[in-house]
Amino acid sequence: MSDAISIIKERTSANNFDPTHHMSQAEIEELVQLSINTPTSFNMQNWRLIAVSSQEKKAQLKAxxxxxxxxxxxxxxxxxxxxxMGYKDLPHVIKPMLDAGAIDQAAYDGWIGMANGMYDNNTQLQRDEAIRSGALASMTLMYAAQAKGLVSGAMIGFDAQGVAKAFHLGEHEVPVMLIAVGKAAAGNWPRxxxxALSEVLSTL
Ligand SMILES: Cc1cc2nc3c(=O)[nH]c(=O)nc-3n(C[C@H](O)[C@H](O)[C@H](O)COP(=O)(O)O)c2cc1C
Known part of the structure; x- marks a missing residue:
């Protein structure tokens, strides 16, 4: 396993994957278990992953x-x-912290109250948060894949409405991106x- 800095430097988007390579359910679960460590606003964890691995579903998604x-x-x-609408799950999602005594009832109630105050009636922010959390989870997933010796390829080139319908997304769910994961085949691009650093950094 590589260290974090090497993983950040080595990850590139793959276009060419070995079509003979399969991942077991345990291997898929390991990547997703690592992705669960992703931080989210209020720890609402308002994202999930659908792992498309069967030939039939892959063909459907490819189309x-x-x-x-x-x-x-x-x-x-x-x-x-x-x-x-992930913030609506907070009472359930942060309950383990209350049960473990990490926060008291007042902090629990305040936490949920603040989230409701922020997201209720703000559909733009609700959608922003869905995309933001999904994007952060995506990055964790891609780095986890890299750390396991796999490659990844993020995609926004897909029919969002078609994917939502075909894969039965809920009314408030947004397909954030697709991420192909597998073994590299020959011919992928180098980094x-x-x-330049000066274009992206302002130190004030
Ligand atoms: C949100 C997002 C969407 C992308 N969509 C596509 C896509 O639909 N098809 C594709 O071939 N590459 C896609 N890419 C890959 C980018 O082109 C690639 O990340 C970028 O050129 C930088 O290259 P690198 O990932 O190898 O560092 C996407 C990347 C991101 C982060």
Missing amino acids: LAFNQPKVGDAAVTFIVVGNA KARR
């Missing part, structure tokens, strides 16, 4: 992803799903050029 070959070739393509 909805403008026939991008990696969806068919990669061992798994994850549909990253964000939930715009692409990046902006």
Whole structure:
């Protein structure tokens, strides 16, 4: 296993995946278990992953992803799903902290009250939070894959409405992105050029 800095430097998007490589349910679960460590606003964890690995479902998803070959070739393509109403689950999601005595009843009630105050009646922020959390979980998933010697390829090139319908997303769920994960085949691009530090950093 590589250290975190090496993983950050080594990860690139793969287009070419070994179509003979399969991932076991245990391997898929290990990546998702690592992704669960992703931070989210109020710890609401308003995202989930659909692991598309069967030939039949991969073909269905590939057609909805403008026939991008990696969806068919990669061992798994994850549909990253964000939930715009995730803050409504907070009473359940943070209850283990109350039960463990990590927070008291007043903090528990205050936590939920603050989230309701922030997100109720603000559909823009609700959707932003679904995308934000899903994006952070996506990054964790891609780094977890890299750490396990796999490669990944994020995709926004897909029919969002079609994916939501075909994969039975809920009314308040948003397909954030697709992430193909598997073993690299030959011919992937080397690291692409990046902006200069001076273009992205202002130190005040
Ligand atoms: C949100 C997002 C959506 C992307 N969508 C696609 C896509 O639909 N198809 C594709 O081939 N690459 C897609 N990419 C890959 C980007 O082109 C790639 O990340 C970028 O060129 C930087 O290269 P690197 O990931 O190898 O560092 C996407 C990447 C991200 C983060």
